[in-house]
Amino acid sequence: TQLLEQSPQFLSIQEGENLTVYCNSSSVFSSLQWYRQEPGEGPVLLVTVVTGGEVKKLKRLTFQFGDARKDSSLHITAAQPGDTGLYLCAGAHGSSNTGKLIFGQGTTLQVKP
Amino acid sequence: DTAVSQTPKYLVTQMGNDKSIKCEQNLGHDTMYWYKQDSKKFLKIMFSYNNKELIINETVPNRFSPKSPDKAHLNLHINSLELGDSAVYFCASSQAGGFLINEQFFGPGTRLTVL
Numbered sequence: 001t002q003l004l005e006q007s008p009q010f011l012s013i014q015e016g017e018n019l020t021v022y023c024n025s026s027s028v029f030s031s032l033q034w035y036r037q038e039p040g041e042g043p044v045l046l047v048t049v050v051t052g053g054e055v056k057k058l059k060r061l062t063f064q065f066g067d068a069r070k071d072s073s074l075h076i077t078a079a080q081p082g083d084t085g086l087y088l089c090a091g092a093h094g095s096s097n098t099g100k101l102i103f104g105q106g107t108t109l110q111v112k113p
Numbered sequence: 114d115t116a117v118s119q120t121p122k123y124l125v126t127q128m129g130n131d132k133s134i135k136c137e138q139n140l141g142h143d144t145m146y147w148y149k150q151d152s153k154k155f156l157k158i159m160f161s162y163n164n165k166e167l168i169i170n171e172t173v174p175n176r177f178s179p180k181s182p183d184k185a186h187l188n189l190h191i192n193s194l195e196l197g198d199s200a201v202y203f204c205a206s207s208q209a210g211g212f213l214i215n216e217q218f219f220g221p222g223t224r225l226t227v228l
Contacts, residue, residue, distance in 0.1 A: 033216075040222070042117070042203050042219025042221055042222055043219050044219070088156060100158060101214065101217065103157065105155050106156070
């Protein structure tokens, strides 16, 4: 069974702080996605990374895919209360047009004003 | 204009009952999914349909039966509900095809509570 381990599981910080969430696996993924989920809603895609070593930026969020395509990180600069939510990484294997995603356990982020 | 909708939003029922959750997407996607999110927020795929054909069937008790009457709908029927079935169930859809994983669009979830 392929597993994606996220750390930390919970993070409570003050507005303006920086943070990094990690997503690690012993398996190689053809691509990896990050989703954010707010209470009472479904996950929403933030980014897809495909190439080993790839870095993508989305405003204050920076996503990196490990060189070996086994791990990824999400860095948030100057966190704001609106960043509060559950962050999920999800990996896909091989020819992924079946759409099967393996999700990590999630990181619950709380940003206090 | 809702992209992926599910009904009901909340479902409270007794052990042993049979219940259904409905899902509809208006995105024109070929592929639809059912996920289960447990109390620890772990999201796990249950089923996937592509053009009304079952393509992913994870290790799920056969009390769970998905049904896809057409490309835009994927319903989930659960027989003989058990306490452990309590969870939030998410429907999702994506456009199939291509080598790489496509974005999955999730519904708002159905919170099932079995008493």
